Amino acid sequence: MIGLGTDLESATCSRAGCRQDALWRLDWRNPRIHTGERFKTWLACDQHVDFLRDFLAARDFPLTVAPLPGETDQA
Numbered sequence: 001m002i003g004l005g006t007d008l009e010s011a012t013c014s015r016a017g018c019r020q021d022a023l024w025r026l027d028w029r030n031p032r033i034h035t036g037e038r039f040k041t042w043l044a045c046d047q048h049v050d051f052l053r054d055f056l057a058a059r060d061f062p063l064t065v066a067p068l069p070g071e072t073d074q075a
Helices: 049-058
Strands: 024-028 040-044 063-067
Touching (some): 040 049, 049 063
Antiparallel strands (some): 024 040, 024 063
């Protein structure tokens, strides 16, 4: 999850143990505990974006995946 004030330009992947530069942002929420306007954000490198997306999608969490600002569209 991104902390307040995190510099997205130099952030790392949210996958446990990964220290790669993040290229993607995954904005998601757990509808059982979060209202429609509250989202959490994970960051992902190219290697882990699909893993993290699948992890959240398997739980039916609403999510969007987008390149981080400054990155080219890679999808």
